[in-house]
Amino acid sequence: MNAPSLNAVLRQHAEHQYAEELAELARQDDKPKPPNWQLSPWAVKTYLLGGKLANGFEVSAKYIGSARLIEIAVATLATDRALLLYGVPGTAKSWVSEHLSAAICGNSTLLIQGTAGTDESALRYGWNYARLLAEGPSEHALVASPMLKAMRDGKLARLEEMTRVPSEVQDTLITLLSEKTLPIPELGIEVQAQRGFNVIATANNRDKGVNEMSSALMRRFNTVILPTPDSFDEEVAIVSRRVAELGQALALPAEKPALEEVRRVVAIFRELRNGVTEDGKTKLKSPSGSLSTAEAISVIGHGLAVAGYYSDGVLRAGDIAASITGAIVKDPVQDKVVWLEYLKTVAKERDGWKDLYRACMDVV
Numbered sequence: 001m002n003a004p005s006l007n008a009v010l011r012q013h014a015e016h017q018y019a020e021e022l023a024e025l026a027r028q029d030d031k032p033k034p035p036n037w038q039l040s041p042w043a044v045k046t047y048l049l050g051g052k053l054a055n056g057f058e059v060s061a062k063y064i065g066s067a068r069l070i071e072i073a074v075a076t077l078a079t080d081r082a083l084l085l086y087g088v089p090g091t092a093k094s095w096v097s098e099h100l101s102a103a104i105c106g107n108s109t110l111l112i113q114g115t116a117g118t119d120e121s122a123l124r125y126g127w128n129y130a131r132l133l134a135e136g137p138s139e140h141a142l143v144a145s146p147m148l149k150a151m152r153d154g155k156l157a158r159l160e161e162m163t164r165v166p167s168e169v170q171d172t173l174i175t176l177l178s179e180k181t182l183p184i185p186e187l188g189i190e191v192q193a194q195r196g197f198n199v200i201a202t203a204n205n206r207d208k209g210v211n212e213m214s215s216a217l218m219r220r221f222n223t224v225i226l227p228t229p230d231s232f233d234e235e236v237a238i239v240s241r242r243v244a245e246l247g248q249a250l251a252l253p254a255e256k257p258a259l260e261e262v263r264r265v266v267a268i269f270r271e272l273r274n275g276v277t278e279d280g281k282t283k284l285k286s287p288s289g290s291l292s293t294a295e296a297i298s299v300i301g302h303g304l305a306v307a308g309y310y311s312d313g314v315l316r317a318g319d320i321a322a323s324i325t326g327a328i329v330k331d332p333v334q335d336k337v338v339w340l341e342y343l344k345t346v347a348k349e350r351d352g353w354k355d356l357y358r359a360c361m362d363v364v
């Protein structure tokens, strides 16, 4: 089978999508690197936060937010402690984890998705049963988990949604992280982690079905809390940038997102999330959903698809009304009350928001 062309792939891995930036950073990078890292901590930080290199090459910003947080995250990975990115949904935990591993070890695919059904073999190893029966336990019959591969090759393993994994399975990580070795008793061998190995876990504290982490495990991690964007302008910048990138990847026929619509969606999300209008004058009730930046990105993305395929491609209030309402009204009774109250007390009265008010009232 021929490998699919990279351009046909719906979503490229960070190390492919930003291969040019990573290569240029590697060329310019003369700072000291931790063992087995592809880039120095300085270059990794520049890759994440963006910047101009000495030769004028522009590196795009992947994460918009506090530089200090990124420094702490990168520095953690150079120590023997693992990194836990923690926070409410949609604060770019998975996104930062992917870009950190792409920049540090050139591979963001050693990924374990934590679910209630994740068992020890997902963190250690499993067996190819046909081979196991035919040959008995051998290295050929062993199916290495992404964690085992990362240890063997000195790379970063990513564990997504760690707190969804049952607590007793999570604890498998304790010895692995402190001894840096994974015994395989069936073969009488152990795999010792090579330099460069570490783990980036993500977890959020909001979703249902979350299992507490034991304090023994917690101690092996350095926790970095990713916050929701500080300011309105920062959040607008994140949404505009990501929507433009996604629109390109999905080849949407719409025009670039109108900044005005992005500003309105972000304003609504922030006000409802914070329970107060931006001017601080009106108290609001918050709906049950998280109204994250990630959801604002999908609302605008969806609006662009509607505008592009069903009208002239210009994003207007009518194109986003349905998806804003869908993002806010997760509980058909309580959230609907909250949303209607917002529309009637805030949106209706605001200058230049009549079109949005009417479009939303039509679909609630």
Ligand SMILES: Nc1ncnc2c1ncn2[C@@H]1O[C@H](COP(=O)(O)OP(=O)(O)OP(=O)(O)O)[C@@H](O)[C@H]1O
Pocket: 062, 063, 064, 065, 088, 089, 090, 091, 092, 093, 094, 095, 096, 202, 203, 204, 229, 238, 242, 293, 294, 297
């Ligand atoms: N500060 C930010 N800088 C850049 N992009 C951001 C930022 N905050 C959110 N995003 C965007 O939000 C989207 C969702 O982020 P991501 O999936 O990483 O969230 P998450 O924290 O892992 O959420 P969950 O807890 O639901 O898994 C990404 O496309 C990311 O680009």
Ligand SMILES: [Mg+2]
Pocket: 093, 094, 095, 160, 202
């Ligand atoms: Mg995530």
